[in-house]
Amino acid sequence: MRSRTILIVDDEPRSREGMKKILGVWAAGQYEILTASNAMAAMQILEEIPVELIITDIRMPEISGLALVSQLREKKIQRQPSVILISGHAQFEYAQQAIHLSVMDYLLKPASREKLIASVESALKAGEEREHIVFMRKMTDPQLMAIRDEEAALSDPVRQAMHYVETHIEEAVSLQEVAAHVHLNGSYFSALFKEQCQITFSEYVARRKLQKAKELLLKTNLPIAEIASRTGYQAVKYFNKLFKEYEGMSPGRYRSMRDGTEAHIQ
The missing domain is CATH 3.40.50.2300 (Response regulator)
Known part of the structure; x- marks a missing residue:
């Protein structure tokens, strides 16, 4: 620091x-x-x-x-x-x-x-x-915040699904797995989630995992490979690609913002 x-x-x-x-x-x-x-x-x-x-x-x-x-x-x-x-x-x-x-x-x-x-x-x-x-502001995802603000209006299965993602953030989470957890057909659950949250379930999972990754990048000095693992991504290359797709920069450059500098990392 x-x-x-x-x-x-x-x-x-x-x-x-x-x-x-x-x-x-x-x-x-x-x-x-x-x-x-x-x-x-x-x-x-x-x-x-x-x-x-x-x-x-x-x-x-x-x-x-x-x-x-x-x-x-x-x-x-x-x-x-x-x-x-x-x-x-x-x-x-x-x-x-x-x-x-x-x-x-x-x-x-x-x-x-x-x-x-x-x-x-x-x-x-x-x-x-x-x-x-x-x-x-660096850590906040506006779409996740919007969903959280409307959480009281969501149906029980959708809220349960969000809770499941939260408690399994370090694991790979599939739509079928969560649909079974909330006792719904996969197709019906997918449509219900998108209707109520305005984003697909897979996008929600990615955004929530990346939110956690951003917190770890800014609050800890853990290696990026370890952060990828802690958010359910075993392939660091895929984690980097997904992070850049959503944040417009690599995890390394995002972390460098913590110190007010742009490091040539990753």
Whole structure:
């Protein structure tokens, strides 16, 4: 998993090192505190290391803090860091631009230790909440959610079939097997399931298994072959093909999204 990093960008050495010292004591090793003396140096760090939070001065030579944040937002990276702007001047146009760039806070220099720490804690918490929302969206299958929302209106055989799939997620599940379990003819069960769920039973099984696979890819470091096995696919090649068909990418690339990077895997 990636390290947790806070980046301070300020061309004034005294201010930069002062904030680093305060946050170093506060972080107690939970965050690495990096510094940059200008926007160019900051961009170089940001291209190499995922950063949770940027604290940047607005007025710096050549490239301002606002321009730095604007360039960062344009990059549309998977995980955008939270941003706190600092300035020695309370200018309204700065605050306006900060709002436009979704900046978490705007502090005036010299910020007290208490204000700096409170602002950092608030920005990090907001960033974690944003990451959680993104994380949940990655795992969610809209069609499965739609079926779940209407579960109360489904017939008992269909609900029983869904429960059977849930409890046999690690096995290969066939339509005939489930139809027999709910005491229905295979053809009748197939038609009933499609009518009530708007997708075929085989598609439901594939989507539910891939949903489980996505959870394992994002929450664990299990090998892809093991994840395939745990979702009832003994042939990894077939699992990869099915995953790409539904998700538009390989399991390896999907997992790399967890860290905000695209790895050349699989």
